[in-house]
Amino acid sequence: MSNLAAQLQELQTEAASAIASVHDLAALEQERVAYLGKKGKLSQILRGMGKLSAEERPQIGAIANEVKTTIQTDLEARRDRLEQAQIAAQLAAETLDVTMPGVARPLGRIHPLNSIIDRVIEIFVGLGYTVAEGYEMESDYYNFEALNTPPEHPARDMQDTFYLPDGNLLRTHTSSVQIRHMEQNDPPLRIIAPGRVYRRDTVDATHSAVFHQVEILAIDKGLTFTDLKGTLKEFVRQMFGEELAMLFRASYFPFTEPSAEVDVQWEGKWLEVLGCGMVDPNVLKAVGYDPEIYSGFAAGLGVERFAMVLHHIDDIRRLYSSDLRFLNQF
Ligand code: DAH
Numbered sequence: 001m002s003n004l005a006a007q008l009q010e011l012q013t014e015a016a017s018a019i020a021s022v023h024d025l026a027a028l029e030q031e032r033v034a035y036l037g038k039k040g041k042l043s044q045i046l047r048g049m050g051k052l053s054a055e056e057r058p059q060i061g062a063i064a065n066e067v068k069t070t071i072q073t074d075l076e077a078r079r080d081r082l083e084q085a086q087i088a089a090q091l092a093a094e095t096l097d098v099t100m101p102g103v104a105r106p107l108g109r110i111h112p113l114n115s116i117i118d119r120v121i122e123i124f125v126g127l128g129y130t131v132a133e134g135y136e137m138e139s140d141y142y143n144f145e146a147l148n149t150p151p152e153h154p155a156r157d158m159q160d161t162f163y164l165p166d167g168n169l170l171r172t173h174t175s176s177v178q179i180r181h182m183e184q185n186d187p188p189l190r191i192i193a194p195g196r197v198y199r200r201d202t203v204d205a206t207h208s209a210v211f212h213q214v215e216i217l218a219i220d221k222g223l224t225f226t227d228l229k230g231t232l233k234e235f236v237r238q239m240f241g242e243e244l245a246m247l248f249r250a251s252y253f254p255f256t257e258p259s260a261e262v263d264v265q266w267e268g269k270w271l272e273v274l275g276c277g278m279v280d281p282n283v284l285k286a287v288g289y290d291p292e293i294y295s296g297f298a299a300g301l302g303v304e305r306f307a308m309v310l311h312h313i314d315d316i317r318r319l320y321s322s323d324l325r326f327l328n329q330f
Contacts, residue, residue, distance in 0.1 A: 004052070004060050007045050011035070012067045019074045025082050032075050042068060071121045113212055113319055115166055116306050117194045120214045123238045124192045126232065129216070132191040134177035136198070137168050142176040146286040147255040155254045160200035162209075170198035173213035173300060175255060178279075181217070182287035187294045188220035194303070205315040212303035217279070219289065219296035225258070225278055228297035232276065236264055239306070251275060255283050271309055274301035 015035045022028045035041050046064055049057060110118070122273025123133060134142070140151075144266035149155050159172035177193035193215040217232070229248065236245055245265035253259040255292065259289040263270040281291035304316050311330070318326050 004045065004048055005063050008063050008067045011041055011045060012070055015041075015071045016074055019071075019078050022078060023082070025079065025086070028075065028082060036068065036072055036075075042071070047097045048172055052145070053157075072193070089197055106153065109327065109330055111319075111327065112307050112311055112313075113303055115330070116303050116310070117212065117214065119239065120235075120301070120303075120306075121192060124216065126238075127190075127234065129192045129218075132173070132177055132193045134171070134180045134193060134195065136171055136196055137164065138171040139168055142179050143169055143171050145294050146174055146179040146283065148280050148286075149254040153254060155252070156202075162198050162200055171195075172199055173197050173212040175298070175300060177215055178217045178255075178283070178298060179287060182219070182284075182289065187289055187296075188218075190218045192216050203317065205317070206308075208264040208304065208316050208320065210320075211316075214301050214303060216276075216299040216301075217296065218298075219251070219279065219284075219294055221294060223295045223297055225280075225297070228276060228278065228299070229241040231297070232262060232274070232299065236262075236273070240266065251277075253277055255280050257281075261297070262299075266309060271305075273305060273309075274299050 015031070018031050018035075021029070022031055033040060037043070042064070049060060049064075052060060125131075143161075144150070144153070144156060161172050163172040164170070165289070174193045174195045174197060177191075178194070181189070181191055181193070195213065195215075196210055197213050198210055201209055203209060216231075218227070233246060236246060245262040245269060247265075248260045249263065251259045251261040253275055256275075257280045259275065259277035261272055262274050262276060263272050265271075276297065278299050279296040284291040284294060304319060307313060307319060308316065
């Protein structure tokens with residue numbers, strides 16, 4: 001047998017033992033390149049074929065092909081085994097004992113105040129409103145002055161205010177968002193603004209220094225008190241899940257004219273649920289809207305009040321106490 005044939009046989013034996021001693025896929029790939037790659041050992045041997053005679057060449061070619069196929073087969077068999085071993089090792093490492101006792105993770109719940117706010121938002125979004133936000137720290141201008149409540153205005157006494165050392169204040173109502181939103185947007189608009197508000201009230205069963213309101217504002221051409229009533233009626237129907245008798249009582253707010261407070265008949269009692277009215281022309285002027293062209297209505301509702309009524313809560317302080325025995329009921 002020619003020298004080349006012997007070299008090829010030797011190569012096959014050498015490759016077989018090299019492949020058998022490899023223990024990971026990267027090393028296996030290195031062996032493949034070393035033996036079968038373009039510059040590998042097989043190619044190097046075959047370079048000598050040019051010197052062969054015409055009869056020898058096909059014989060050696062046939063042996064070379066066989067050797068190549070054998071090495072390929074060895075490589076594949078080894079790759080299969082290594083892959084199987086890898087999967088087996090991974091499975092062993094990730095074994096899960098499904099008979100072990102689990103770790104209990106009690107489900108959290110939405111706080112009753114948040115779920116009321118969510119519900120109010122849902123209803124008004126259904127009526128075409130979008131949600132707007134303002135700031136809890138406000139200037140006198142946005143909380144009072146632009147809302148037609150200049151300094152010394154007696155209506156300021158209605159809302160005992162926390163003033164901050166820098167002259168700003170903690171907003172006493174979400175009505176400040178009306179001004180902020182109208183300053184930044186052109187009419188027509190329909191927004192609701194949920195948020196936290198602050199008053200220097202003595203805390204008792206029905207008062208808290210921090211509470212929540214949802215402000216409602218609609219501005220358009222030709223809006224009337226009838227639109228306000230229709231909107232609130234639909235809101236109350238969805239909120240309480242039934243058509244309730246509603247009482248619009250004349251009232252006073254500096255930023256609306258006329259103004260009203262709304263009571264609903266709930267479980268045999270009249271219950272005040274919100275303040276509302278037609279936006280005062282002075283408020284429209286303060287944000288650069290022309291009151292001859294645009295009109296609008298606004299309302300502000302107390303979230304705690306709704307929570308107390310809907311859930312029969314006797315003391316507002318329960319809503320803030322984070323007592324799980326209380327909160328788990330919702
Ligand atoms: N801001 C009022 C308050 O906190 C509630 C209110 C009344 C809001 C009438 C309004 C409104 O938008 O039109 O007492």
